[in-house]
Amino acid sequence: MTVTAAKGFRAAGVAGGLKEDGREDIAVVVNDGPEYSAAAVTTSNRVYAAPVAWTRSAVSDGSLRAVVLNSGGANACTGEAGYADAVATAHLVARSLDVAAADVAVCSTGLIGQRLDMRAIRRGVGMALEALTDEGGKAAARAILTTDTVPKTAALTGDFTIGGMAKGAGMLAPQLATMLVVITTDASVSRETAQLALDAAVEMSFNRIDSDGCMSTNDTVILLANGASGYRPEPEEFTAALTRVAQDLAAQLIGDAEGASHDIAIEVTGASSQDAGLAVARAVARSNLLKAAIFGNDPNWGRVLASMGTVPQASAPFDPDAVDVIINGVTVCRNGGIGDPRENVNMDDRLVTIGIDLKAGAESVRVLTNDLTYDYVTENSAYSS
Amino acid sequence: MTVTAAKGFRAAGVAGGLKEDGREDIAVVVNDGPEYSAAAVTTSNRVYAAPVAWTRSAVSDGSLRAVVLNSGGANACTGEAGYADAVATAHLVARSLDVAAADVAVCSTGLIGQRLDMRAIRRGVGMALEALTDEGGKAAARAILTTDTVPKTAALTGDFTIGGMAKGAGMLAPQLATMLVVITTDASVSRETAQLALDAAVEMSFNRIDSDGCMSTNDTVILLANGASGYRPEPEEFTAALTRVAQDLAAQLIGDAEGASHDIAIEVTGASSQDAGLAVARAVARSNLLKAAIFGNDPNWGRVLASMGTVPQASAPFDPDAVDVIINGVTVCRNGGIGDPRENVNMDDRLVTIGIDLKAGAESVRVLTNDLTYDYVTENSAYSS
Numbered sequence: 136m137t138v139t140a141a142k143g144f145r146a147a148g149v150a151g152g153l154k155e156d157g158r159e160d161i162a163v164v165v166n167d168g169p170e171y172s173a174a175a176v177t178t179s180n181r182v183y184a185a186p187v188a189w190t191r192s193a194v195s196d197g198s199l200r201a202v203v204l205n206s207g208g209a210n211a212c213t214g215e216a217g218y219a220d221a222v223a224t225a226h227l228v229a230r231s232l233d234v235a236a237a238d239v240a241v242c243s244t245g246l247i248g249q250r251l252d253m254r255a256i257r258r259g260v261g262m263a264l265e266a267l268t269d270e271g272g273k274a275a276a277r278a279i280l281t282t283d284t285v286p287k288t289a290a291l292t293g294d295f296t297i298g299g300m301a302k303g304a305g306m307l308a309p310q311l312a313t314m315l316v317v318i319t320t321d322a323s324v325s326r327e328t329a330q331l332a333l334d335a336a337v338e339m340s341f342n343r344i345d346s347d348g349c350m351s352t353n354d355t356v357i358l359l360a361n362g363a364s365g366y367r368p369e370p371e372e373f374t375a376a377l378t379r380v381a382q383d384l385a386a387q388l389i390g391d392a393e394g395a396s397h398d399i400a401i402e403v404t405g406a407s408s409q410d411a412g413l414a415v416a417r418a419v420a421r422s423n424l425l426k427a428a429i430f431g432n433d434p435n436w437g438r439v440l441a442s443m444g445t446v447p448q449a450s451a452p453f454d455p456d457a458v459d460v461i462i463n464g465v466t467v468c469r470n471g472g473i474g475d476p477r478e479n480v481n482m483d484d485r486l487v488t489i490g491i492d493l494k495a496g497a498e499s500v501r502v503l504t505n506d507l508t509y510d511y512v513t514e515n516s517a518y519s520s
Numbered sequence: 521m522t523v524t525a526a527k528g529f530r531a532a533g534v535a536g537g538l539k540e541d542g543r544e545d546i547a548v549v550v551n552d553g554p555e556y557s558a559a560a561v562t563t564s565n566r567v568y569a570a571p572v573a574w575t576r577s578a579v580s581d582g583s584l585r586a587v588v589l590n591s592g593g594a595n596a597c598t599g600e601a602g603y604a605d606a607v608a609t610a611h612l613v614a615r616s617l618d619v620a621a622a623d624v625a626v627c628s629t630g631l632i633g634q635r636l637d638m639r640a641i642r643r644g645v646g647m648a649l650e651a652l653t654d655e656g657g658k659a660a661a662r663a664i665l666t667t668d669t670v671p672k673t674a675a676l677t678g679d680f681t682i683g684g685m686a687k688g689a690g691m692l693a694p695q696l697a698t699m700l701v702v703i704t705t706d707a708s709v710s711r712e713t714a715q716l717a718l719d720a721a722v723e724m725s726f727n728r729i730d731s732d733g734c735m736s737t738n739d740t741v742i743l744l745a746n747g748a749s750g751y752r753p754e755p756e757e758f759t760a761a762l763t764r765v766a767q768d769l770a771a772q773l774i775g776d777a778e779g780a781s782h783d784i785a786i787e788v789t790g791a792s793s794q795d796a797g798l799a800v801a802r803a804v805a806r807s808n809l810l811k812a813a814i815f816g817n818d819p820n821w822g823r824v825l826a827s828m829g830t831v832p833q834a835s836a837p838f839d840p841d842a843v844d845v846i847i848n849g850v851t852v853c854r855n856g857g858i859g860d861p862r863e864n865v866n867m868d869d870r871l872v873t874i875g876i877d878l879k880a881g882a883e884s885v886r887v888l889t890n891d892l893t894y895d896y897v898t899e900n901s902a903y904s905s
Contacts, residue, residue, distance in 0.1 A: 182829030182840045182856075212825055214841075214857035247822025248858055352826050423808070427897050437632025440597055441737050444567030455567045456599075471567075472599035473633055509894050512812050 137272030137288035140298030141321035143167045143363030147266035148278030151259015153207025153245075153252055159278035160207040161259030163228060164317050165267055166200055170362035173199035174330035175240065176337045178354035184211035185221040186241040190355060193225070193240050197326030200238040202317055202357055203228045203260060204279050206302070208245040208252070211352040220251050227257060231264045242315045242355045244281055244302060276300035279315050284391055289383035291376055295322035295364040301384040303391075313351035314341060316384060323362030324373055332374040333358045340381035344389045344503045345420040356381075386503065395505035397429050398486045403500045405493040411451035412500030415491060418442045426507035432482035434462040439489060440471070453493040461490035522657030522673035525683030526706035528552045528748030531656035533663030536644015538592025538630075538637055544663035546644030547589045548613060549702050550652055555747035558584035559715035560625065561722045563739035569596035570603040571626040574610060575740060578625050582711025585623040587702055587742055588613045588645060589664050591687070593630040593637070596737040605636050612642060616649045627700045627740045629666055629687060661685035664700050668776055674768035676761055680707035680749040686769040688776075698736035699726060701769060707758055708747030717759040718743045725766035729774045729888045730805040741766075771888065780890035782814050783871045788885045790878040796836035797885030800876060803827045811892035817867040819847040824874060825856070838878040846875035 139146050146164045153160040166173075175194040177187050193199060203224055210217050221241045229236040243251070266274075276286035279302040290298035303314035324332070337356055358377070368376070389398055401419050406412030419425060422442040428435035439460050443453075460468035465480045487506075524531050531549045538545040551558075560579040562572050578584060588609055595602050606626045614621040628636070651659075661671035664687040675683035688699035709717070722741055743762070753761070774783055786804050791797030804810065807827040813820035824845050828838075845853035850865045872891075 180826060180829035181831070181833065182825045209822070212822060212853065212857055214855070217857075247820075247826065248853065250858070352822075352829065423892075430897065435632075437594070437597060437737075440567045441565060441632065444565035444737065446566070448566065468597065468633065470599070472597055472602075473635070507808075507897055509897055512815065512892055512894055512897060 136290045137276050137298050137300045138164050138317050138319045139269050139272035140290035140292070141296040141319045141363070143321055143361045144319045144359070145267040145269050146271035146275040147263040147268065148271065148274030148276070149259055149262040149266055151262060152255035153205060153259065159274060160205055161256070161263050162204045162275035162278035163260065163263040163267060164202045164275060164319065164359070165232060166319070166359045166361050168361050170323060170360065171198045171200055171238070172324050172326045172329045172360040173197060174333040174358045176333055176356045178351055180352050182212065182352050184209050184243060184353045185213055185218040186210055186243045187353060187355060188218060189221045189225060190240040190242065193237050194357070197330065198238060199240050199357070199359055200234040201228055201232055202240040202242065202359070204242040204315055204317070205251070205256060205259070206244050206279050206281050208243060208249060209247045209353050210243040210251050211247040213248070213250055217250060220253055223253065224256055224260065227260045228264065240357055242353070244279065244313060244315055244353050247352060272298065272300065287384055287387040287391065289380045291380050294366040295320060295368060297322070297376055297380045299380050299384055301388055303388040314354050314388060316341070316356040317359070318357070318377065318380060319359045321361055321364035322373055323365070323367040324360040328370045328373065329358055329360050332370065332377050335374050336378040336381040339378050340385040343501065344385050345417055389503045389505055396508050397506040399426070399429055399504045399506060400486060400488045401491065401502045401504065402488060403491045403493060405495055406498040406500060407452050407496035409498050409500060412498050413502070414446045414450040415443050415493065416500050416502035418446045419489065419491070420502050420504035423507055426504070429487055430506040430508050434467055434477045434480040434482060436460045436462060436467040436477070439491065440468065443491070453495040457494045459492040461492070463488055521675045522661050522683050522685045523549050523702050523704045524654050524657035525675040525677070526681040526704045526748070528706055528746045529704045529744070530652040530654050531660040532648040532651035532653065533656065533659030533661070534644055534647040534651055536647065537640035538590060538644065544659060545590055545592045546641070546648050547660035547663035548586060548645065548648040548652060549660060549704065549744070550586045550617060551584065551704070551744045551746050553746050555708060555745065556583045556585055556623070557709050557711045557714045557745040558582060559718040559743045561718055561741045563736055565737050567597065567737050569594050569628060569738045570598055570606040571595055571628045572738060572740060573603060574606045575625040575627065578610070578622050579742070582715065583623060584625050584742070584744055585619040586613055586617060587625040587627065587744070589627040589700055590636070590641060590644070591629050591664050591666050593628060593634060594632045594738050595628040595636050596632040598633070598635055602635060605638055608638065609641055609645065612645045613649065625742055627738070629664065629698060629700055629738050632737060657683065657685065670776055672769055672772040672776065674765050676765050679751040680705060680753060682707070682761055682765045684765050684769055686773055688773040699739050699773065701726070701741040702744070703742070703762065703765060704744045706746055706749035708750070708752040709745040709758055713755045713758065714743055714745050717755065717762050720759050721763040721766040724763050725770040728886065729770050730802055774888045774890055781893050782891040784811070784814055784889045784891060785871060785873045786876065786887045786889065787873060788876045788878060790880055791883040791885060792837050792881035794883050794885060797883050798887070799831045799835040800828055800878065801885050801887035803831045804874065804876070805887050805889040808892055811889070814872055815891040815893050819852055819862045819865040819867060821845045821847060821852040821862070824876065825853065828876070838880040842879045844877040846877070848873055
């Protein structure tokens with residue numbers, strides 16, 4: 136159910152001492168071949184962490200042998216010294232595995248603006264390299280957590296296996312979250328197919344969750360493919376399977392978003408294009424007012440319309456006087472005006488589904504978010520990340 | 521200190537029964553001339569309330585005789601019937617004052633998606649018209665409040681007087697807030713100057729506050745000018761005075777934003793243009809993560825940089841590795857990296873000043889926002905607006 140579900144991968148998660156409470160904080164994932172195709176999608180934030188800079192360069196040739204990840208420090212906004220720390224971490228792993236440092240990706244998560252404790256990194260990486268096994272995926276998934284309450288893992292098995300782990304709670308945003316994801320597969324996949332498939336899968340999964348509109352400096356999704364199954368899927372088949380695993384992990388991320396009490400699915404139909412539907416869905420997903428109302432079990436459709444109205448006509452053509460809003464099956468707004476009584480809406484379930492029919496085309500889009508709660512404020516005022 | 525500070529204006533605020541708790545909910549402001557110049561700025565939301573549609577039309581000739589305002593109902597998303605209610609309200613006032621209905625602006629605030637109680641409107645408007653006096657400005661300022669904790673009024677007197685009242689708490693956004701503002705002056709101002717001056721004043725005041733990124737369906741700022749002072753200021757003089765009054769009211773709005781415990785001033789310097797500085801300031805002002813950290817008295821500069829990084833290079837050219845962040849006078853981030861210790865930052869005062877030096881030009885911009893607190897969640901989950 137994780138990065139060691141597929142054949143030919145080893146992993147480990149250990150406590151190197153970066154986290155003060157003694158939990159696991161260093162993970163290593165190793166691809167034992169025979170192939171080493173790799174792809175990555177990283178944050179679109181202009182302020183990106185040192186390990187992101189390193190990983191972009193390492194994966195640029197479409198090949199990786201290993202990934203080393205740490206929680207307990209983002210190594211972001213740490214200047215040239217921080218970049219040297221990321222490089223040194225890659226070298227530690229490379230030397231032990233007898234591979235090139237340029238084949239080792241590095242991921243970090245935690246507080247921005249502090250140097251990593253390199254003594255703890257060296258100790259932890261050394262321990263992790265000793266502990267590598269083909270059953271180490273669970274420990275690795277624990278080692279990348281910060282404010283997450285549970286590890287997130289997923290896998291899919293058929294002619295080949297895809298397995299993955301994810302970290303993320305809060306800072307979930309449309310262009311990736313404070314989110315580290317490693318997905319491994321024993322399918323035989325070319326470097327080009329790996330990147331195309333990962334781009335497509337990320338677009339339909341991690342880019343469709345939006346917790347609080349904030350985008351991290353460290354977001355990274357990495358795919359490693361080694362062909363150990365001996366099976367070479369068609370690109371479409373592989374992309375579809377990869378997308379399912381990514382969507383599974385994305386749903387777990389939103390389900391564990393900081394302090395949420397309701398998941399909210401925003402389902403836009405009748406959009407003139409995918410982009411138009413996404414623009415509307417994201418505007419609604421980012422309304423603090425709506426998200427606070429949902430926390431209060433108030434199916435406040437006026438706030439849905441008010442958010443939709445902030446999207447420029449050029450981005451999403453629709454007639455405000457034609458729109459329907461359907462909350463948990465009740466059409467509370469019909470043709471932009473008063474629909475069925477909001478009292479009819481049952482808000483008992485954790486999932487709240489907000490349907491929006493734009494009546495402007497045939498495209499549909501689904502974006503996941505969650506409500507705004509006391510716990511969100513607590514976690515993000517008390518935790519420096 | 522309010523809409524009756526200037527000569528030749530009468531006002532009233534009464535309880536018509538729209539608010540269940542018996543507080544004032546209907547206000548009328550009347551311009552007794554001799555001139556009737558008027559200007560308005562209304563919401564940029566594509567979903568706008570019936571009274572906004574009416575008011576845009578009423579003010580389009582640059583002239584108004586009166587404004588009628590109600591809290592206890594937004595009359596938004598109420599279709600043609602709701603529009604007829606707004607028109608009927610204007611007619612009620614017009615008939616009593618013996619002016620054209622097209623010279624009466626209408627403003628509403630409250631819950632979206634419900635018809636107004638027109639019996640209460642008729643009763644309240646009738647009472648208000650009876651109660652009009654040149655000392656009614658304070659009662660009028662009370663009658664437009666919703667979740668506000670205090671009325672907001674301001675005035676400036678010299679060769680002429682400008683006075684105003686504002687309503688707004690929460691939903692404060694860069695393109696106007698759930699905000700009703702009426703400003704009156706006894707200066708003699710042409711219709712053209714009135715609109716130009718109001719546009720300029722709004723841009724430097726209400727468009728520079730950003731509480732939660734949500735934009736209302738009902739936002740309206742109205743200026744009435746009657747020349748009763750006999751003084752005709754130069755356009756520049758008038759614009760400067762109007763801007764000061766608008767900034768005074770804007771600061772009061774942000775100070776009373778729902779549940780805030782810290783005001784936050786984001787002061788961007790070294791921007792390549794005003795637009796670039798605004799793009800950066802607003803991205804920072806909208807970071808829930810930063811605003812929750814400030815609530816926790818955590819000068820979390822990493823979240824400042826992470827928000828800045830979401831602004832596209834084309835919108836705001838700057839080098840992330842050159843940026844300084846100064847929180848309450850302490851340069852916590854220097855050249856994009858670690859600066860002075862965050863422990864040095866004193867977070868005791870209500871006002872937190874976040875300076876951002878982009879080192880990319882000579883323009884400066886100041887945007888006001890506030891922190892994200894438990895009370896914000898409480899008010900917006902419990903109050904249907």
